[in-house]
Amino acid sequence: MADSSGKDAALFATHSKITAAERACQNGHPGCVVWLTGLSAAGKSTLAVELERELFRAGRQVFVLDGDNLRHGLCSDLGFSPAAREENIRRVAEVAKLFAEAGIICITAFISPYRAGRDLARRITPPGQFLEVYLSTPLAACEYRDPKGLYARARAGKIPDFTGISAPYEAPLNPEIELRTDQLAIGDCVARILARINALHTPA
Secondary structure (H helix, E strand, O other): OEOOOOOEOOOOOOOOOOOHHHHHHHHOOOOEEEEEEEOOOOOHHHHHHHHHHHHHHOOOOEEEEEHHHHHOOOOOOOOOOHHHHHHHHHHHHHHHHHHHHOOOEEEEEOOOOOHHHHHHHHHHOOOOOEEEEEEOOOHHHHHHHOOOOHHHHHHOOOOOOOEOOOEOOOOOOOOOEEEOOOOOOHHHHHHHHHHHHHOOOOOO
16 A cells, blocks of 8 residues: 555565674674766776775675676666666665675775765765765776777767766765876775775774
């Protein structure tokens, strides 16, 4: 039975008897969301898998949610219109939140072009456990890399609503970390993010 908001009035949240502090104690670290954002070819996926490997080697519970991978499954029904992009990021934010609540370090690698979507992800993540990492690599550098040939196709009008060309990218205003991946070595980028993760406090 749905209420006036359209939601099922018979739905009730189930609360775990395991606290965030207990999970952090068992894992040896708190859960968190490391949200990588930036233009296509800024290096999000490359950085995500390198960061995941370093955290795993250090004995951390970690997992990467990658944009292309989720587009093949959870978000395979979505296109690339502004509304579809917003729904894509909403779903990712909800999944990342669950990982963080489970005590896992969740790394997301998505363009996530709109501030509203990223703000939602921050808002629903446990307080103090969200790190927005802005890969501020300039458009020209991303186009030069263009490993998938997407910019060339977008410039030719073959890909509509392409971020940075025919669709907007709203840069973060106050990210926890900003990285110029065209100027920094991958190891330096990983080290900067690791330092912030290591500084996170165990939730009460």
